[in-house]
Amino acid sequence: MLRFENVGLRYGLGSEIIRDASFNIAPQSFQFLTGPSGAGKTTLLRLMLLSLKPTRGRITIFDKDAATLDAEKLTGVRRRIGVVFQDFRLLDHLSTYDNVALPLLVQGRAPSAYRAEVVELLKWVGLGDRIHALPAVLSGGEKQRAAIARALIARPELLLADEPTGNVDPEMAWRLLRLFVELHKSGTSVVIATHDLGLMEALGPVRKLVIADGNVQVIDENET
Amino acid sequence: MSEDEEDLSVPNTPVAALIPHDTVSGRALMAVIAILTFLACLCAGGGVLLAASSSAWRSEVSREITIQVRPHAGADVDAEVKRVVMIASTSPAIVSVNAMTLADTEKSLAPWLGSGLDLSQLPIPRLVVARLANRDPALLATLRADIAKAAPDAVFDDHMEWLSHLTAVGRYMTLFAALLFLLVAAAIAIAIGFATRGAMAGAREIVEVLHFVGASDRFITRHFQRYFFRLSAEGTGVGGAAAILLFLIGELAAAHGAQGPEGVAMTVLVGSFRLPLIGYGAILAVCVLLVAMAGLFARIVAAAHLRALS
Structure with missing residues (x-):
């Protein structure tokens, strides 16, 4: 589904932030991306999302070489990816409902066709009573849940989540984690960037991409 | 009402404008468009008025000959x-x-x-x-x-020389009005172009999020075009209405003052200040044209901006 081969990234003439990253995200797989703060987790996620271009190496996504994707194909690829940003990236002038419905709207689906779907998901993430609220009046946890709902609403094949439980209480964190696991079971590949050890241990043995000093190491506890 | 029924009260058209409308720069641009449209409409209406007056003069002069007996x-x-x-x-x-x-x-x-x-x-x-x-x-x-x-x-004057002067003057004045209109239209196009670039730079975060959630460049461009279309429609509406109002007031004032000696002199010199129906049609056409032009320019600039981003 997503393959990195000797991928390196540097900004300008600086040293490489990501070095020789080679790994594979298989279909219907679940993995954490972890490492100390500032190690490059968000950068690696942005490379996976194709919002950054590697300075060397090759990224293959959905059997397509990322370097050869034109704007139209890139749009097609992004529609198959759900992403939760660490800073939520909700559009401040849109209501919670409109923010969550955005991925369906940009696909050209009729609002009446997805209304019930969006409301149901919002209720599931505990935002049933915040449908009309603007992001400015949502708490950090509520924004995070809205961002997660937006990433999930189009049932992506690959979900990339950057610290998705960073702003919620443990109970909601566990609930959201279960949501990601359910999503994984329904066929979505999930990559969750976190440095929350408790969260990773809660699921037992699970595949991890560990990034430190720009090097990515794959640890698959299921295989050991 | 049950809870589910309440949930379905979510608007059927949840598409709040993806580009926020009520911004300071948006209001300023609307004011600029309104002023430029007002000027463009004055040019168009003035051109029609001049053409009508010129035609009336020519018609009057061409219907007579004068013989001077010295x-x-x-x-x-x-x-x-x-x-x-x-x-x-x-x-x-x-x-x-x-x-x-x-x-x-x-x-x-x-x-x-x-x-x-x-x-x-x-x-x-x-x-x-x-x-x-x-x-x-x-x-x-x-x-x-x-x-x-x-x-x-006796000197026989068939007014042909005077007619040719009148025709030339009428043509120059109409051309001048058309030139002014073109300049104003160009100013609007440039203003829209700069505003689109500014709006896209200001909405960089929005554009980025839209890209991440799978919006195509065409989708984003369409929304920017819609935003400027609406903005320019509001601006041209205000400018066009103000121009129409000015012509109507001018017409009323001219009719009111036509009885006095100044009014008579003005009527003799420049004809009646009465914009024909086609003049109002021209003002409406100018408004429609400017809105369409603004939408088109916004689309072109937005598409170019997105191409540059990618």
Whole structure:
């Protein structure tokens, strides 16, 4: 589904932030991306999302070489990816409902066709009573849940989540984690960037991409 | 009402504008568009008004000829005037003939020379004004020749020179109005172009999020176009309405003042200040054109900006 081969990234003439990253995200797989703060987790996620271009190496996504994707194909690829940003990236002038419905709207689906779907998901993430609220009046946890709902609403094949439980209480964190696991079971590949050890241990043995000093190491506890 | 029913009260069209409307720069741009549209509409309406006035002048002038009977030594001016009137009356090109009396001439010269003058001591030419049935060159040539025989010192003026001047002036004024309109349209296009770039730079976060959630460049461009379309529609609406209002007020004021001596003088000089229906149509057409142009320009600039981003 997503393959990195000797991928390196540097900004300008600086040293490489990501070095020789080679790994594979298989279909219907679940993995954490972890490492100390500032190690490059968000950068690696942005490379996976194709919002950054590697300075060397090759990224293959959905059997397509990322370097050869034109704007139209890139749009097609992004529609198959759900992403939760660490800073939520909700559009401040849109209501919670409109923010969550955005991925369906940009696909050209009729609002009446997805209304019930969006409301149901919002209720599931505990935002049933915040449908009309603007992001400015949502708490950090509520924004995070809205961002997660937006990433999930189009049932992506690959979900990339950057610290998705960073702003919620443990109970909601566990609930959201279960949501990601359910999503994984329904066929979505999930990559969750976190440095929350408790969260990773809660699921037992699970595949991890560990990034430190720009090097990515794959640890698959299921295989050991 | 159950909870589910309440949930479905979510608007059926949840698509709040993806580009926020009520921004300071948006309002400023709307004001600029309104002002430029107002000026463009004044150009268009003024052009139509000038064209209509010019056409009325030409029509009036082309329907008449003037014969000047000049006094000269030993001539009986009154007899010459009578001969000219008789010849003109019998011409098939002429509908009616009016010879201005000395009193009429005195009255027409009063604004320049003052009243109460004894013109009999001055060599004032007498005017004969003939209204044409048609402007047949052959008939007019015959009439000119007949008058030259009967009154050799009379000056036959078929107004052609004056007509050609009027036509040229009317054409220049209309061209000038069209040029002004083009300049204003260009200013609007440039303003929209800069505003689109500014709006896209300001909405960089929005554009980025839209890209991440799978929006195509075409989708984003369409929304920017819609945003500027709406903005310019509001601006041109205000500007166009103000222009129409100004013409209506001008028309009312002209009608009110037409009875006075200044009004009469203005009517004589520039015609009636009455914008024909086609003028209002031109203003509406200008508004529609400017809105379409603004939408098109916004689309082109937004698409170029997105191409540059990618």
